[in-house]
Amino acid sequence: MRYFVHLAYDGSQYHGWQIQKNAHSVQAEIEDCFRKLSGNAVKVTGCGRTDTGVHAKSFYLHFDIEDKLPMDMATFLYKCNAILPRDIVFYELFPVPADAHARFSALSRTYTYYIHRHKSPFRRQYSFFHPFDLDISGMNRASEILFEYRDFSAFSKSKTQTKTNDCSITEAWWEERDGQYIFHITADRFLRNMVRAIVGTLLEIGTGKRAVEDLHRIIASKDRSMAGMSVPGNALFLSHIAYPPEIFSQCCDS
Numbered sequence: 274m275r276y277f278v279h280l281a282y283d284g285s286q287y288h289g290w291q292i293q294k295n296a297h298s299v300q301a302e303i304e305d306c307f308r309k310l311s312g313n314a315v316k317v318t319g320c321g322r323t324d325t326g327v328h329a330k331s332f333y334l335h336f337d338i339e340d341k342l343p344m345d346m347a348t349f350l351y352k353c354n355a356i357l358p359r360d361i362v363f364y365e366l367f368p369v370p371a372d373a374h375a376r377f378s379a380l381s382r383t384y385t386y387y388i389h390r391h392k393s394p395f396r397r398q399y400s401f402f403h404p405f406d407l408d409i410s411g412m413n414r415a416s417e418i419l420f421e422y423r424d425f426s427a428f429s430k431s432k433t434q435t436k437t438n439d440c441s442i443t444e445a446w447w448e449e450r451d452g453q454y455i456f457h458i459t460a461d462r463f464l465r466n467m468v469r470a471i472v473g474t475l476l477e478i479g480t481g482k483r484a485v486e487d488l489h490r491i492i493a494s495k496d497r498s499m500a501g502m503s504v505p506g507n508a509l510f511l512s513h514i515a516y517p518p519e520i521f522s523q524c525c526d527s
Contacts, residue, residue, distance in 0.1 A: 274337065274368060275335055275336070275337050275368070275369050275371050276335065276336055276338070276342075276366055277369045277521075278317075278333065278335075278363055279332075279363070279364045279365040279366075280329075280333070280334065280363045281332060281362050282329050282332065282360055284326050285326060285398065285507065286360060287302075287326075288325045289327065290321065290329075290332075292304070299361060300317060302357065303317055303357070304316065306353055306356045306357050307353075310352055316336065317335070317336045318336070318375050320333040320334065320375045320376050321376065321382060321463070322465075323511055326505070326507045327506045327507075327511070328509070328510045329510065329511040330511065330513075331512055331513050331514055332514070333379075333514055335369065346367070350363050369520050370522075373520045378517065380517065381513075381515045382460065382461075382462070382463060383444070383458065383459040383513035383514075384457075384468045384512060385455060385456065385509075386458075386468065387399060387455055388401045388402075388453060389401070389403070389452060389454075390402075390403065390404055390454070391404070391452065392404070396453075399507060401504055403454075407476070407479035408480075409449055409454065411478055411485050412447050412478055413446055414485050415475055415488045416446055416447065416475065418492075419442045419492075420445070423439045423441060424438050424492075425438055425439075425467055425471075425492065426438040426495035426496075426497070427470075427491050427496055427497055428471050428474070428497070429464035429466060429497065430465045431497060438464055438495075440462050440463060440464065441460055441461045441462075444457060445457070447475075456472055457512075466503055469505075470503050473502040473504045474501035475501075
């Protein structure tokens with residue numbers, strides 16, 4: 274029996290989602306919670322791998338058990354939340370088809386990045402302080418250039434284990450709201466460090482250090498050193514995951 278969990282977490286205290294040797298991870302906390310609750314080791318698979326310090330407003334995982342849950346889903350959800358640390362929360366739990374996969378069944382992922390211009394003790398943990406005027410119009414024109422390409426090696430960490438650096442970006446835009454600059458980007462997949470490198474490059478365009486047209490040359494180079502800095506991870510949120518609707522068809526049958 275396969276189940277999906279819809280959850281969220283504050284990544285401030287974690288070295289990302291994925292279990293690592295000698296590092297604190299969200300996945301390890303959740304698997305430890307399941308072990309405490311069931312007495313058995315339960316492997317979970319996430320919809321992606323967020324980097325160190327990156328947050329998730331919306332995240333999905335799946336896990337398998339031989340039979341149905343040993344208790345009703347509402348009780349299971351309640352007990353998980355009682356065991357999990359305060360910076361991880363389970364929203365929903367539901368059965369899914371056996372071939373549904375939290376990572377590979379996802380159609381798209383959306384990330385959001387927050388920047389504040391004026392020093393604030395209340396935004397510093399979840400927003401990047403960048404006290405410079407930005408040309409939002411120019412940054413949005415540059416963002417549209419991303420739609421013309423698929424190979425984003427210029428924005429990826431080198432020596433990763435991915436077979437391809439091809440991604441299909443379907444949405445990328447900036448807005449100014451409540452004293453913040455907010456960047457939204459959606460794609461079928463993302464490379465390690467990709468969003469943070471894109472934001473850093475667009476900030477250089479927004480401050481006039483680079484021209485909008487320079488983005489063509491940067492992407493075509495496939496060279497990470499040609500792109501801008503990687504902005505801090507604390508201001509980055511995984512904010513939405515889209516799945517085919519049939520994955521959730523069993524929700525009302527349990």
